[in-house]
Amino acid sequence: MTKGMIADSPSQNRNSARECCLWLVSGFFSLLLFCAPAAYGEELLSDTQKKELYNQGTEYFHQATETSESDQAAARDLYAKALLRFERLAAEGEVKNGKLFYNIGNIHFLLHDIGRAILNYRRAEQYIPNDSNLAKNLAYARSMRQDKLESKDKEKILQTLFFFHYDLGTQTRLILFVLFNASFWIFAGIRIFTHRPFTRWGLGVTLFFSLLFGTSLFMESRQAIMSHAGVIIDQEVIGRQGDAESYQPSFEDPLHGGTEFTLLEERGAWWQIELPDGRRSWIPARSGELVGKN
Numbered sequence: 002m003t004k005g006m007i008a009d010s011p012s013q014n015r016n017s018a019r020e021c022c023l024w025l026v027s028g029f030f031s032l033l034l035f036c037a038p039a040a041y042g043e044e045l046l047s048d049t050q051k052k053e054l055y056n057q058g059t060e061y062f063h064q065a066t067e068t069s070e071s072d073q074a075a076a077r078d079l080y081a082k083a084l085l086r087f088e089r090l091a092a093e094g095e096v097k098n099g100k101l102f103y104n105i106g107n108i109h110f111l112l113h114d115i116g117r118a119i120l121n122y123r124r125a126e127q128y129i130p131n132d133s134n135l136a137k138n139l140a141y142a143r144s145m146r147q148d149k150l151e152s153k154d155k156e157k158i159l160q161t162l163f164f165f166h167y168d169l170g171t172q173t174r175l176i177l178f179v180l181f182n183a184s185f186w187i188f189a190g191i192r193i194f195t196h197r198p199f200t201r202w203g204l205g206v207t208l209f210f211s212l213l214f215g216t217s218l219f220m221e222s223r224q225a226i227m228s229h230a231g232v233i234i235d236q237e238v239i240g241r242q243g244d245a246e247s248y249q250p251s252f253e254d255p256l257h258g259g260t261e262f263t264l265l266e267e268r269g270a271w272w273q274i275e276l277p278d279g280r281r282s283w284i285p286a287r288s289g290e291l292v293g294k295n
Contacts (some may be wrong), residue, residue, distance in 0.1 A: 012208065022199035046094040048067065058086035062171065069111075077112065084108045099128030103135055110142055116234040116258030118142045123232065123261075123292045131173075146259030150277045178214035181207045229264035230292045231274070233284070240282030244271035266290065 046054070065079035087105050106121035122139040129135055180258050188203035236258050240251040262274035267279065272286045 007035075009162065029236075041066045042231065046090075051090060051094045051096065054086045054090045057092070058104075061086070063103070063178075065111075073156050080112055084112075097128065098137070099125045099132065101125075103132070105128070106142075109139065114234075114258070115142055116232055116236075116260075117290075119146070119259045119261070120232040120234060120290055123230070127292070142259065147257040148260045150260065152163060174217055176213050178218060181210040181211075181214065183214050185211050231262050231264050231289045232292065233260045233262065233289045235288040236281070238288040239283055239286050240274075244268045244273070244283050246285070252280070256284070262289065264289075 031057045061079045061083035065076045065083060066080060069076040080088065084105065087101060087108070091098075091101055091105065102125035105163060106118045106125060109115075109121060110118035119142050120141065121141060122135060124163055125132075125135055126139065148161040155215045185207035188207055192200045192204060233256055237255045238257075242251050256276075260276070262276055264272055265275055265284070266273040270286050271283050272289060273283050274289070275281050
């Protein structure tokens with residue numbers, strides 16, 4: 002040991018190592034959330050075309066609403082014209098907008114297509130998760146579907162325990178993560194100059210909530226990338242025990258439009274799906290559509 006110098010005690014070394022690990026863990030989550038690369042595709046429509054499609058669709062929608070009581074056939078035709086333009090705007094214009102999907106869902110609902118209404122409400126939910134009107138319309142559309150399926154008990158327990166993940170929108174959780182993460186680094190900086198108890202408590206609390214909201218956001222991003230949530234869009238489809246029409250039906254009754262599922266496997270023109278109550282079946286891929294397709 003060099004004369005005149007005092008060696009750190011084992012407890013001090015352990016504290017330094019622990020603080021270093023805390024910094025590394027917090028920094029790791031920051032990198033995962035903010036340094037992920039994004040891919041952008043080339044748009045097929047110009048801004049002028051997008052604006053024109055939106056204006057035309059909005060005008061047709063208003064005309065249909067005004068005509069619905071006096072001439073339902075004409076109103077349906079106008080709704081169909083509005084729908085055509087909004088869906089082209091979403092597909093060819095690559096417009097990812099909650100209000101647009103919300104309008105598409107409303108038109109499908111007015112045209113009595115419960116399956117596609119729920120599908121587009123679910124898509125809108127990805128962008129405007131805390132919209133109260135959207136939540137009401139989605140709940141009402143779900144109440145109108147023919148298949149009444151209860152969620153698995155395990156999923157209900159997770160939604161209760163991790164309520165913040167399901168009840169708070171992505172933007173809210175992101176803001177909370179940034180605040181707690183920034184606070185953690187502030188406390189870490191203060192800790193360099195003083196070892197008072199409040200800095201240890203501050204580090205622990207801010208790290209806990211940073212990891213909590215960071216994990217929630219990371220899992221949501223993973224789910225978005227690997228999203229297999231879907232909705233049956235055919236009015237009626239027979240679930241099969243295998244990937245062909247020759248297999249026996251999985252259930253006594255067919256499945257109907259609006260029934261939500263999780264895609265488990267793709268095999269040619271067939272999908273294996275899991276229903277909210279945990280039952281599994283095979284359906285033709287054309288009978289359903291994934292929420293994350295757009």
